[in-house]
Amino acid sequence: MSGDFETVIGVEVHAELSTQTKIFCQCPTAFGAEPNSQVCPICLGMPGTLPVLNEAALEAAVKAALALNCKVAGHTKFDRKNYFYPDLPKGYQISQFDQPLATEGWLEFDLDGKARRVRVRRVHLEEDAGKSLHTTAGEATLVDFNRTGVPLIEIVSEPDLRSPEEARAYLTKLKTLIEYTGVSDVKMEEGSLRCDCNVSVHHAGSEFGTPVELKNLNSFRAVKLALEYEVERQVKLLEGGGSVARETRLWDEKADQTRPMRSKELSHDYRYFPEPDLVPLVIDQAWVEKVRGTLPELPDAKRERFARRYGLPEYDAGVITASPALATYFERAAAPAKDPKKVANWVLGELLAYLNAHGLGFDQIPVSPENLAALIGLIERGVISGTIAKTVFPEVCATNRDPESIVKEKGLVVINDEGAIVEAVLKAIADNPSVVAEIKGGKERAMGFLVGQVMKATKGRANPETVNRLVREKLAER
Amino acid sequence: MAPEAITAHKLRERIGSGEVSAEEATRIVLDRIEAVDGRVKAFLTVTPEAALAQARAIDAARRRGQKLGPLAGVPVAVKDNFCTEGVRTTCGSRILENFVPPYSGTAVRRLAEAGAVIVGKTNMDEFAMGSSNENSAFFPAHNPWDLERVPGGSSGGSAAAVIAGETVVAYGSDTGGSVRQPASFCGVVGLKPTYGLISRFGLVAFASSLDQIGPLTLDVTDAALALQAVAGHDPLDSTSARHDPPDYLDGIDRGVKGLRIGVPREYFGAGTEPAVEAAVRKAIDILTGLGATAEECSLPNTDHALSAYYIIAPAEASANLARYDGVRYGLRAAGAEDLTDMYAKTRAQGFGAEVKRRIMLGTYALSSGYYDAYYLKAQKVRTLVRRDFERAFAKYDVLAAPTSPTVAFKLGERAENPLAMYLADVCTIPVNLAGLPGLSIPCGDDRGLPIGLQLIGKPLDEATLFRAAFAHEQATGFKPKLAPAGKGERT
Numbered sequence: 010m011s012g013d014f015e016t017v018i019g020v021e022v023h024a025e026l027s028t029q030t031k032i033f034c035q036c037p038t039a040f041g042a043e044p045n046s047q048v049c050p051i052c053l054g055m056p057g058t059l060p061v062l063n064e065a066a067l068e069a070a071v072k073a074a075l076a077l078n079c080k081v082a083g084h085t086k087f088d089r090k091n092y093f094y095p096d097l098p099k100g101y102q103i104s105q106f107d108q109p110l111a112t113e114g115w116l117e118f119d120l121d122g123k124a125r126r127v128r129v130r131r132v133h134l135e136e137d138a139g140k141s142l143h144t145t146a147g148e149a150t151l152v153d154f155n156r157t158g159v160p161l162i163e164i165v166s167e168p169d170l171r172s173p174e175e176a177r178a179y180l181t182k183l184k185t186l187i188e189y190t191g192v193s194d195v196k197m198e199e200g201s202l203r204c205d206c207n208v209s210v211h212h213a214g215s216e217f218g219t220p221v222e223l224k225n226l227n228s229f230r231a232v233k234l235a236l237e238y239e240v241e242r243q244v245k246l247l248e249g250g251g252s253v254a255r256e257t258r259l260w261d262e263k264a265d266q267t268r269p270m271r272s273k274e275l276s277h278d279y280r281y282f283p284e285p286d287l288v289p290l291v292i293d294q295a296w297v298e299k300v301r302g303t304l305p306e307l308p309d310a311k312r313e314r315f316a317r318r319y320g321l322p323e324y325d326a327g328v329i330t331a332s333p334a335l336a337t338y339f340e341r342a343a344a345p346a347k348d349p350k351k352v353a354n355w356v357l358g359e360l361l362a363y364l365n366a367h368g369l370g371f372d373q374i375p376v377s378p379e380n381l382a383a384l385i386g387l388i389e390r391g392v393i394s395g396t397i398a399k400t401v402f403p404e405v406c407a408t409n410r411d412p413e414s415i416v417k418e419k420g421l422v423v424i425n426d427e428g429a430i431v432e433a434v435l436k437a438i439a440d441n442p443s444v445v446a447e448i449k450g451g452k453e454r455a456m457g458f459l460v461g462q463v464m465k466a467t468k469g470r471a472n473p474e475t476v477n478r479l480v481r482e483k484l485a486e487r
Numbered sequence: 488m489a490p491e492a493i494t495a496h497k498l499r500e501r502i503g504s505g506e507v508s509a510e511e512a513t514r515i516v517l518d519r520i521e522a523v524d525g526r527v528k529a530f531l532t533v534t535p536e537a538a539l540a541q542a543r544a545i546d547a548a549r550r551r552g553q554k555l556g557p558l559a560g561v562p563v564a565v566k567d568n569f570c571t572e573g574v575r576t577t578c579g580s581r582i583l584e585n586f587v588p589p590y591s592g593t594a595v596r597r598l599a600e601a602g603a604v605i606v607g608k609t610n611m612d613e614f615a616m617g618s619s620n621e622n623s624a625f626f627p628a629h630n631p632w633d634l635e636r637v638p639g640g641s642s643g644g645s646a647a648a649v650i651a652g653e654t655v656v657a658y659g660s661d662t663g664g665s666v667r668q669p670a671s672f673c674g675v676v677g678l679k680p681t682y683g684l685i686s687r688f689g690l691v692a693f694a695s696s697l698d699q700i701g702p703l704t705l706d707v708t709d710a711a712l713a714l715q716a717v718a719g720h721d722p723l724d725s726t727s728a729r730h731d732p733p734d735y736l737d738g739i740d741r742g743v744k745g746l747r748i749g750v751p752r753e754y755f756g757a758g759t760e761p762a763v764e765a766a767v768r769k770a771i772d773i774l775t776g777l778g779a780t781a782e783e784c785s786l787p788n789t790d791h792a793l794s795a796y797y798i799i800a801p802a803e804a805s806a807n808l809a810r811y812d813g814v815r816y817g818l819r820a821a822g823a824e825d826l827t828d829m830y831a832k833t834r835a836q837g838f839g840a841e842v843k844r845r846i847m848l849g850t851y852a853l854s855s856g857y858y859d860a861y862y863l864k865a866q867k868v869r870t871l872v873r874r875d876f877e878r879a880f881a882k883y884d885v886l887a888a889p890t891s892p893t894v895a896f897k898l899g900e901r902a903e904n905p906l907a908m909y910l911a912d913v914c915t916i917p918v919n920l921a922g923l924p925g926l927s928i929p930c931g932d933d934r935g936l937p938i939g940l941q942l943i944g945k946p947l948d949e950a951t952l953f954r955a956a957f958a959h960e961q962a963t964g965f966k967p968k969l970a971p972a973g974k975g976e977r978t
Binding site: 050055057095099150280281286288 | 812
């Protein structure tokens with residue numbers, strides 16, 4: 010970024026709450042159902058219908074707010090946000106305006122080894138809208154109301170972020186936190202996590218610039234790219250003597266650029282007013298504390314504990330605890346281990362590589378933590394070598410069978426019978442007189458070749474330390 | 488000559504004893520509709536087949552010795568803003584002209600459970616906005632006492648149907664007087680219960696914080712019976728009162744000895760017709776003659792109530808009516824160029840002038856920069872109005888006043904002057920703002936045009952209103968009587 014410009018970014022995140030039923034009716038919320046199969050007169054906004062708040066949605070929202078260190082309001086209410094759109098059946102969205110459910114939170118994340126704290130302005134509860142689908146020929150727009158009335162929380166940060174990289178790190182941490190609370194699937198690809206950004210640039214020391222709102226950010230990568238593009242665009246504008254217009258811009262992934270959507274000055278007057286069909290909520294702080302009690306161990310605490318208890322490096326502990334599923338997996342695999350660090354190495358090395366190669370998520374790990382622990386146990390007990398363990402790992406994953414039986418069936422158990430190894434050592438010495446001569450001539454390193462030959466002959470099953478010792482002994486005997 | 492009037496409680500008794508069948512009762516009502524509704528125009532939809540089927544089911548149940556519901560076999564009409572599964576529900580609007588709801592509201596379901604025979608859907612001002620029924624998009628209903636005159640509104644069809652004998656009981660909705668004022672104009676009993684006593688689920692919303700369903704009946708006992716059938720908490724309505732309704736007939740005849748009546752002077756303002764004031768004061772005298780005490784009192788913020796109402800109700804309506812956009816149901820205008828054009832054309836063609844006026848008023852009042860000056864201020868006035876009542880009810884058990892400052896006016900007389908029309912509700916609107924129960928009962932007439940006495944009660948104290956009204960009814964030797972509904976009818 011050029012010159013003395015500074016960047017200011019604020020992030021708005023919408024997360025769908027994974028309650029069984031919708032926020033104001035009894036319809037299911039499952040993703041991917043046949044269009045308009047999860048609807049009723051209430052979520053379709055038929056005349057005469059009324060909303061009734063799903064308490065599970067309220068509890069989930071409170072849980073998320075607490076994970077974000079927010080204060081939960083004692084008094085809150087719902088408001089109508091009025092605008093016309095085909096996927097908004099009532100012509101208004103039931104949302105929260107001036108008395109949000111929770112305020113004054115914060116979230117911490119690490120970036121380049123430094124801890125950053127970002128303030129969370131508010132968390133509020135609202136209903137989702139439907140989805141407009143345009144026919145391929147473009148002659149019609151169809152609306153799917155399955156998503157209408159799915160509970161959403163909106164999480165608004167203060168404009169505390171100073172770079173696209175920070176924005177991305179904030180979102181990553183936010184996603185992890187929400188995932189830990191279990192209140193949302195936080196899947197960007199299914200739209201259960203959505204994000205808008207406000208970004209402005211200004212000369213260092215002067216006031217914040219005019220913010221531009223960025224929409225259509227469908228991945229964390231898109232967030233970062235769009236922000237980078239937008240910062241550069243705004244800087245160029247200002248450097249060229251121009252000014253930044255207050256507007257909403259869409260990220261165009263194909264063109265790798267942002268383009269204007271609508272001028273914010275011309276945008277809707279939402280005419281918020283208190284929702285008369287719902288009574289104001291009085292939230293009992295004792296209940297809030299009860300909800301707080303149901304929060305699981307959150308990522309920061311877990312990372313610290315993993316580092317302390319299992320002796321993991323901070324970084325490794327951070328990677329493992331970035332996903333609650335992976336963290337749980339690790340703890341189960343590490344439970345029987347003599348050296349939990351080895352388990353961490355396996356998880357971060359072989360396991361992650363396998364998951365990446367097969368496009369699997371942390372909730373889809375094919376090998377049970379018990380079987381991974383058993384495999385590592387085989388190495389610890391000297392039954393197989395680490396090398397053998399790595400060769401059989403893909404099969405352990407693919408079948409999730411007990412690793413010991415796989416190793417035995419394949420005859421891969423370490424040869425502890427020295428007689429058999431001695432035979433191979435003597436053969437290697439006999440077959441390679443020139444190498445032996447080199448070693449005798451003082452080229453100690455050539456011994457590795459003989460060891461290699463023995464390992465090859467035993468198909469890697471010989472204990473390398475034993476082989477080393479025997480090669481030395483037999484050479485000395487000559 | 489009109490046929491003999493029969494009340495729901497008498498009819499229910501005769502059906503229970505087998506003296507008359509539900510089918511016979513239903514046929515009498517259907518015949519009467521056939522005979523007079525061409526002139527009265529109280530109905531937008533009549534459902535004779537469904538009514539007769541329900542009546543026969545009641546008769547069959549009686550023959551089998553099954554326990555019958557409290558309204559078993561009683562013909563009932565509901566205002567056309569009550570959602571009725573499979574039966575067109577227009578709200579008196581072109582935009583819902585062909586709308587058939589996929590569900591029935593709570594009140595309609597409770598009526599069915601009580602054994603009521605629903606004979607049809609009654610005429611109304613479009614989306615319940617009006618005081619004369621002239622805002623019906625289809626045709627105005629007429630006052631059966633004088634067909635040249637309005638039956639009141641917005642539940643004018645319901646009131647007219649009851650007094651013309653086209654039903655035995657009717658239900659309406661009351662947002663600013665829409666049950667009580669037509670009850671007064673047509674000479675029937677009309678109750679606006681405490682806000683939240685009857686579920687609004689399935690009542691097409693006009694102004695959500697004010698709307699309340701209420702019955703229109705020939706006498707006070709019927710009003711109690713009709714309230715009983717539909718009152719009580721409904722989990723489908725978050726604003727529904729968590730209240731177990733008492734037996735409203737129990738103690739209805741206990742009299743008014745010691746009852747403290749407040750008479751708010753602001754309800755006898757400059758526009759009050761002398762005959763109305765005289766009849767109302769006479770009714771209060773009758774009650775004091777029975778042992779009640781009455782004294783003048785003041786509800787000082789009454790003047791502001793009308794203004795506050797005409798901010799709050801349109802504001803809520805502007806959002807409630809946003810769903811009529813042509814996308815999912817109801818009218819969709821043809822020939823639209825794009826989405827915005829479809830919205831504009833649909834709403835331009837589908838809504839009448841009064842509805843548009845109120846949507847615009849409400850949209851304006853909520854718009855950025857005006858919210859504090861209008862909506863917020865109106866809500867503060869609402870609080871003041873409520874406090875007026877709280878202070879009054881610290882001293883009095885009920886308040887007594889006219890329901891309407893005038894008797895029924897002529898069709899067209901106020902149609903060109905919305906403000907004059909709004910004034911027709913000056914005595915009823917404060918009661919909605921405060922969420923209180925209000926009961927209108929006939930208390931005389933001015934040259935054949937009925938006058939209504941309004942009794943206003945404490946929250947959820949409908950029982951006291953019934954007791955006072957019943958005492959008045961007994962003392963005046965009231966006999967239910969149907970209106971002639973014009974010439975040439977069959978009798």
